[in-house]
Amino acid sequence: MAGVSKKTVSRVINDSPLVRGETREAVKAIIRETGFAPDPQARGLAFRRAFLVGLIYDNPNPQHTVSHQQGLLDAFQGSGFELVVRPVDRTSPRRLDDIRSFVERQKPFGVVLPSPVSEDEALVALLKELDCRYVRIASVPLDEPDRMVVSHDGEGAAQAARHLADLGHRRIALISGPPNFRSSHERRKGFEAGLAERGLSLDPALVRQGGYTYETGVEAARELLALKDRPTAVFALNDEMAAGAYTSAHAAGLNVPAELSVVGFDDAPIAARLWPPMTSVRLPLRDMGRLAGELLVPTVQRQPVLHDVQPELIVRASTAAFPTS
Amino acid sequence: MAGVSKKTVSRVINDSPLVRGETREAVKAIIRETGFAPDPQARGLAFRRAFLVGLIYDNPNPQHTVSHQQGLLDAFQGSGFELVVRPVDRTSPRRLDDIRSFVERQKPFGVVLPSPVSEDEALVALLKELDCRYVRIASVPLDEPDRMVVSHDGEGAAQAARHLADLGHRRIALISGPPNFRSSHERRKGFEAGLAERGLSLDPALVRQGGYTYETGVEAARELLALKDRPTAVFALNDEMAAGAYTSAHAAGLNVPAELSVVGFDDAPIAARLWPPMTSVRLPLRDMGRLAGELLVPTVQRQPVLHDVQPELIVRASTAAFPTS
DNA sequence: CTGAAAGCGCTTACAG
DNA sequence: CTGAAAGCGCTTACAG
Numbered sequence: 001m002a003g004v005s006k007k008t009v010s011r012v013i014n015d016s017p018l019v020r021g022e023t024r025e026a027v028k029a030i031i032r033e034t035g036f037a038p039d040p041q042a043r044g045l046a047f048r049r050a051f052l053v054g055l056i057y058d059n060p061n062p063q064h065t066v067s068h069q070q071g072l073l074d075a076f077q078g079s080g081f082e083l084v085v086r087p088v089d090r091t092s093p094r095r096l097d098d099i100r101s102f103v104e105r106q107k108p109f110g111v112v113l114p115s116p117v118s119e120d121e122a123l124v125a126l127l128k129e130l131d132c133r134y135v136r137i138a139s140v141p142l143d144e145p146d147r148m149v150v151s152h153d154g155e156g157a158a159q160a161a162r163h164l165a166d167l168g169h170r171r172i173a174l175i176s177g178p179p180n181f182r183s184s185h186e187r188r189k190g191f192e193a194g195l196a197e198r199g200l201s202l203d204p205a206l207v208r209q210g211g212y213t214y215e216t217g218v219e220a221a222r223e224l225l226a227l228k229d230r231p232t233a234v235f236a237l238n239d240e241m242a243a244g245a246y247t248s249a250h251a252a253g254l255n256v257p258a259e260l261s262v263v264g265f266d267d268a269p270i271a272a273r274l275w276p277p278m279t280s281v282r283l284p285l286r287d288m289g290r291l292a293g294e295l296l297v298p299t300v301q302r303q304p305v306l307h308d309v310q311p312e313l314i315v316r317a318s319t320a321a322f323p324t325s
Numbered sequence: 326m327a328g329v330s331k332k333t334v335s336r337v338i339n340d341s342p343l344v345r346g347e348t349r350e351a352v353k354a355i356i357r358e359t360g361f362a363p364d365p366q367a368r369g370l371a372f373r374r375a376f377l378v379g380l381i382y383d384n385p386n387p388q389h390t391v392s393h394q395q396g397l398l399d400a401f402q403g404s405g406f407e408l409v410v411r412p413v414d415r416t417s418p419r420r421l422d423d424i425r426s427f428v429e430r431q432k433p434f435g436v437v438l439p440s441p442v443s444e445d446e447a448l449v450a451l452l453k454e455l456d457c458r459y460v461r462i463a464s465v466p467l468d469e470p471d472r473m474v475v476s477h478d479g480e481g482a483a484q485a486a487r488h489l490a491d492l493g494h495r496r497i498a499l500i501s502g503p504p505n506f507r508s509s510h511e512r513r514k515g516f517e518a519g520l521a522e523r524g525l526s527l528d529p530a531l532v533r534q535g536g537y538t539y540e541t542g543v544e545a546a547r548e549l550l551a552l553k554d555r556p557t558a559v560f561a562l563n564d565e566m567a568a569g570a571y572t573s574a575h576a577a578g579l580n581v582p583a584e585l586s587v588v589g590f591d592d593a594p595i596a597a598r599l600w601p602p603m604t605s606v607r608l609p610l611r612d613m614g615r616l617a618g619e620l621l622v623p624t625v626q627r628q629p630v631l632h633d634v635q636p637e638l639i640v641r642a643s644t645a646a647f648p649t650s
Numbered sequence: 651c652t653g654a655a656a657g658c659g660c661t662t663a664c665a666g
Numbered sequence: 667c668t669g670a671a672a673g674c675g676c677t678t679a680c681a682g
Contacts, residue, residue: 008668010661020667037430041375042659044366045674052407062391062594069410082377082431084407085394105362106407214598243598250600269387270595273539273568275575333652335677345651367675370658653682661674666667 013038040080044107052082053296054111056099056123058090060212061240063268064285068114068137071289081109081297090117096126103130110134110296112289118142119182135292139186145307149291153183153265154190156281156311157235160263161194163279163313164233168322169261173206173231175220175241181212187237187265206231210241217244225252225260232322233261239268239280246274246318257320267314276317284309338363365405369432377407378621379436381424381448383415385537386565388593389610393439393462396614406434406622415442421451428455435459435621437614443467444507460617464511470632474616478508478590479515481606481636482560485588486519488604488638489558493647494586498531498556500545500566506537512562512590531556535566542569550577550585557647558586564593564605571599571643582645592639601642609634 011019012027019027030036044050055072057065072083086102088095102108110133117123118136124143127134136143139153164172174191177184192202205227208220217236224231225248236242242264246256254260256276264271267282287309294305336344337352344352355361369375380397382390397408411427413420427433435458442448443461449468452459461468464478489497499516502509517527530552533545542561549556550573561567567589571581579585581601589596592607612634619630 011668014661018667023667037426039370039659040430041366041370041432042674043661045364045370045676046659046661048674050366052409062387065391066387070412073410073412080430082409084377085398085410087395087398101362105365105405107366240598247598247600270598273565273572273595274599275572336652339677343651348651364675367658368677370660371675371677373658651682653680655680656678658677659674662672664669664671666669 037080040082048107049109050107051080052084052106052108053293054084054086054102054106054108055114056086056088056111056117057114058088058117059114061238061266061268063266064114067285068112068289068292071286071291072112072293074286074290075293075299076297079297079299084108086111088117090120096122099123100126100130103127103132108132112292112296113137114288114292115139115183116181133296135295137288137292139183142182146295148307149288149295150308151283151288152308152310153281153283154186154193156265156283156313157187157190157237158194158197159311159313160235160265160279160281161191161200162198163315163319164235164261164263165195165198165200167233167261167319169233170200170322171203171206171229171231171233172200173208173224173234174202175208175210175217175224175234175236175245177209177237177241178211179209184212184237191235210236210244212238212240214240214244214247217241218247219244221245221248222251225249225254231260233263233319235263235265237265239264239266239271239278242278242280243270243274246278257318258324261319261322263313263319271314272316274318278318279316280314282312282314284311362405365407373432374434375432376405377409377431377433378618379409379411379427379431379433380439381411381413381436381442382439383413383442384439386563386591386593388591389439392610393437393614393617396611396616397437397618399611399615400618400622400624404622404624409433411436413442415445421447424448425451425455428452428457433457437617437621438462439613439617440464440508441506458621460620462613462617464508467507471620473632474613474620475633476608476613477633477635478606478608479511479518481590481608481638482512482515482562483519483522484636484638485560485590485604485606486516486525487523488640488644489560489586489588490520490523490525492558492586492644494558495525495647496528496531496554496556496558497525498533498549498559499527500533500535500542500549500559500561500570502534502562502566503536504534509537509562516560535561535569537563537565539565539569539572542566543572544569546570546573547576550574550579556585558588558644560588560590562590564589564591564596564603567603567605568595568599571603582643583649586644586647588638588644596639597641599643603643604641605639607637607639609636 118138210216264280267280271278271280443463535541589605592605596603596605
């Protein structure tokens with residue numbers, strides 16, 4: 001009803017093919033001049049689906065959460081989608097009811113699930129039942145490609161293994177993660193594969209299970225360093241536990257890296273701030289968030305979307321040749 | 326039109342006083358049985374205001390962001406409000422346009438501004454112009470009480486000062502923060518006040534300005550430790566810079582705490598993971614978020630809401646008596 | 651204190 | 667390819 005027609009505008013906004021190119025351009029021009037922006041509430045009501053994307057997370061590492069948020073927002077740039085944040089307790093049985101009521105009430109456009117929530121098959125089943133789109137972020141493919149961003153943690157762990165092997169280490173210890181985290185298995189498998197490439201294998205006596213926390217890292221490393229024939233290098237499956245290994249090395253009076261090389265995983269901010277600065281495997285967390293967002297949200301002109309991301313070993317000063325030359 | 330009437334339900338949900346107690350209870354009972362939940366989209370459309378609260382932040386410390394989010398969600402528990410996340414670049418002139426279009430389009434119920442965004446008066450003026458409610462989180466009152474959560478950083482810094490003075494330190498250095506952060510001034514003022522209580526004063530020769538980053542902490546501490554008459558203790562106005570002080574102490578071959586006591590501010594996760602574990606001032610970040618949420622959102626039965634929160638010095642192993650007995 | 655009407659700003663079928 | 671009608675699920679005045 002403005003300079004042009006009236007509810008054809010709706011068609012233009014929603015990219016309906018039933019509009020002549022001429023008309024479309026005219027309307028677009030007006031929209032640009034006016035700075036018109038459709039009301040997301042009204043649009044959502046009519047669509048029966050809100051322009052919100054939920055981030056459902058349960059990660060002890062705030063860096064992961066914030067980086068994923070950043071990446072998702074990179075993807076939503078100018079799309080009109082908003083990011084809504086939903087922490088859950090993955091050990092709580094109430095989590096399913098929480099998510100059910102969130103999805104039923106808010107009718108989000110979709111949700112993204114970083115690990116370890118992405119590994120919660122009961123939650124994913126619920127999402128399917130509710131007909132809610134989702135994208136999972138995990139270390140390995142767990143779903144059809146359009147619903148996955150894969151970080152290949154195993155490859156990162158393999159890089160760590162090669163690095164330590166190439167430095168001459170032979171007695172290499174591993175502090176693993178909790179068995180209910182998929183990433184823990186993938187990182188371990190990748191590490192063993194990397195060692196195998198160099199003709200080495202993991203000595204079961206040099207493996208301790210941790211829980212991805214600082215405290216469990218302290219304890220696991222304490223045990224390892226108390227061994228008669230102690231390891232000359234240790235790979236911890238995340239930086240929190242690697243920081244724990246530093247602490248136990250200090251407590252045992254061992255110098256890092258002269259007497260013990262340490263490698264972590266995550267390249268959290270702490271890695272570069274410990275002394276000596278720690279070698280660690282970096283995950284492109286922000287990119288992972290961005291890819292998840294691109295997968296979830298339909299953008300007008302989208303390049304072929306990637307589903308994979310590659311970890312990278314950041315070598316700092318916590319690893320040294322053995323024997324010391 | 327159900328067991329009872331029909332659009333009286335609306336009145337009940339919105340706590341209108343124009344409903345008889347009896348009717349109200351009857352309707353509430355039905356609501357409870359049915360598990361009925363009003364559609365936030367439709368409600369928002371009619372109210373011309375969405376049931377979303379925006380968190381507008383620009384904080385380099387992800388722990389702050391995530392803890393504030395947690396606290397806000399604690400407050401929104403069961404209220405039907407959702408938290409939408411909006412990082413901004415406080416140095417970008419575009420930030421005002423970004424926030425303007427966010428507020429105009431989404432019509433959020435309100436926004437919360439943690440520091441340093443809370444100190445951005447141009448942004449606050451914009452919010453007022455747009456008639457958008459807000460709550461600021463800052464180290465000192467910057468606004469009327471109902472729009473403020475105050476963390477009293479100065480008091481935390483004073484505790485650090487007293488602690489170091491009581492340990493016998495006299496040559497105490499300060500690594501300050503960037504001048505455009507209000508918290509930097511407040512922490513410094515509080516620190517000087519704490520020293521004054523013990524009859525001490527800050528020696529200008531022992532003050533260096535940092536930028537709240539690890540790197541600036543490294544540099545500031547390097548200079549301080551190179552002084553002929555070097556300090557025996559250093560207070561850094563955040564943990565990132567305090568971690569930098571550890572690094573420079575290592576580089577200078579100085580033992581913490583035997584030759585240098587270090588105190589940080591924030592009690593970030595890194596504080597407890599450094600070696601030796603670091604003494605630091607803790608801010609109750611989650612509580613701060615919760616209070617901001619309670620201030621913003623009208624809850625049925627609300628206790629008198631607090632606007633203040635108190636920091637607490639967490640003493641660990643980076644501080645020791647001087648001279649060493 | 652409670653009901654019938656009109657409207658929030660969009661969209662989806664339905665005709666032309 | 668484009669317009670007029672009905673409806674998304676709620677709320678705010680307006681009468682009773």
